[in-house]
Amino acid sequence: QWIFEKMFEKGIAYRGKTLSNWCPTDQTVLANEHVENGLCWRCGDTVVQKEVEQWFLKITDYAEKLLWNKDGNGVEWPKSVMAAQNDWIGRKQGIEITFPVILGNEVTPESFKDGSWTSQDDVLTVTVFTTTPINFGATFIVVAPEHPILKKITTPEQKNAVEKYIQEASEKTEIDRMSEGKEKTGVFTGSYAINHVNGEKIPVWVADYALIKFGTGAVQGCPGHDQKDFEFAKKFGIPTPRVIVGPHGETGPITEKADQVKSYVKAGVMMNSGFLDGIEFTEAMEKTKDYFEAKGWGKRVVTYHLHDWSVSRQRYWGTPVPMIHCDTDGMVPVPEKDLPVNLPYDVDYQPKGRAPLETNEEWMNVSCPKCGGPAKRDPETLDTFFDSAWYYYRYIDPQYSKGPFDPKEVAELMPVDIYFGGGEHTLGHTLYARFFTKFFKDLGLVDFDEFAKKRVQHGIVLGPDGNKMSKSKGNVINPDDLVKEFGTDAVRVYLSFMMPYNATGPWAPGAMYGMFRFLKRVWDLQYKLKIEDSTMTNEDLFHMHTAIKKVGEDIEDIKFNTAVAHMMKWLNYLESKQTVGQEEFMNFLIILSPFAPHVTEELWQLQRLTDSEAKDVPFVSIHQQAWPSYDEKLIVSDTVVVAVQVNGKLRDTIEIKNEKIKMQNEAEELAMKSEKLQAHLEGKSVKKVIYVPGKILNFVVS
């Protein structure tokens, strides 16, 4: 609530009225992110568009700061997340072009033709946004059904048809629009715009493929070079001229489909385009923008696909919006000393199209903090994503009472080192969380830009049939059943071992028993334990230190599957021995403990009881032990095996002493003794010998 009030103070939180996603069952507004395929994410009802007044967060003010740059803003986040977020923010550089509109089919005023028209003139106008102003190819304009200009430009003859179309569009649900596919619909308004570049009259249509939420809610149709515009023009008999010569000289008439602009970006050249003829496409677009700006008919702009975050909910369960509405003073924040505003219990929870908190009169009626007169609380609650956008700051010191979080502690511990989670949070939660952090930075509360240094996304375990687990498909594996049969540790080891952390794949049921067997073998290791036997051979040391190193590194790299594999390898070695020393035993348990916490703890205590010296030492859990260290020197053996190749194909291996590892002639001398190598060199001449110390020796022959 304190954060919300700061946002209100800075103009980031504001009350607005727009067309919003509305769930008829839950009787609440939904964010775009919470409409899944046109359905409410909670109840599955079909979402409709409804104009509602509500609270917004001006996340669009942070659009630029939320963009990821090429070096990932100095943090380590998955490329897929950065790409998806940038795409969602949708920064586009383009131009807004204002067209004069003449009502009906009047004769085109001369002033439009000779270019003396200026936007200051008292004429009707419609403004479109485009990234690629192919204006010599523009043959119509489409405005969204919700566009206010329609009231002004629709001619009396077309009034009924247009109004009917608008009405139908407003009743369409997201689902309707999608199930209708891409079939274009629309109605002529009866009016024309003047295409500045050639003085031609082009019809203005209303069509729902223009979306009020994007750009200016109006589009210029360039059907020769845009697929959607082409489909529309074709259906309604509008000309589809081509104005770009393709990279391979294509100039023929368009019959089947538009020539997509993107294929021309590199090589296309303008034609039938007046002053642009012969100019390369990209340059022509810039020249067109210059032209419109110079004439005062257009303005270069940057637009974003991102929209402000609709943040208030007409639900009971949530953080109350800490505002008071006063007839005299308007919206007044609840004074800081009265925070937090607690959620009242005595309310009617049932959705009735208004916020449930409103039903508690006693709670609702307060006096205005400014004038003391009668006022009402804001009855809405905040989207839960508001809370999850900053919880990790609070977790650092949940007892802190002087503000939402302790800036000192936060300075010490934040940003988060690794933030684990699912890909479903890419466009919601993690974007919001980044937004909050950037807001905190502007408030001077933190001095970093990104809340998490590293983001790691887990994969998804699919059902055995390869589909996402779902009750309706009956392919759900219940972990509880597996735990009952094999124990939690075996299930944990299985999940770690069977696939990379971030991989998605089906549950492979067969392998589960193997994990149980692995832990059973670990358990049996206790019978080989000899506390008093402290001597370790070089081989013992090699295996132990290798495992400690590899397992530690793999855990750091979130490669749990290979970490487990290394432990299995070490176990195989330990089993092959007559006895296992205490140091080996303890270290094995410690590095296994994150994966199998229960079995290892049990064995840890067992070895304590066996060790007469340790018996009297107070209980210390295995999970409180330091991670063992390793000695790099013990991992290197006295000799290394070098592969001997002929033309890159393995023919033999040689063993070379460590201290001679860098001496190519030593290696060559050794290799020449190989009969197998000689057999492959026979009758050929050696052109070159490539030696990679300690790895390969390659004879290039011909």
Added chain:
RNA sequence: GGGCGAGUGGUGGAAUGGUAGACACGAAGGUCUCAAAAACCUUUGAUCGUAAUUGGUCAUGUGGGUUCGACUCCCUCCUCGCCCACCA
């Protein structure tokens, strides 16, 4: 339509320019047992046959390229998965 990712034995996977298949699962054969289970041992990419204690050849979706050397890097195409989408 756009973005991101993946394609390696019967299966899950390992190897990110240097000995492809680590580590497991499964399978086959064996030991033990009256028998089975469990456990343990051996074998396990394909293929050739001159049967090798260390044989040859072919193999990482397809076709090309770079390199002494490519699962790995570059280009073509194919298939699958996930996310976004009448985004002007």
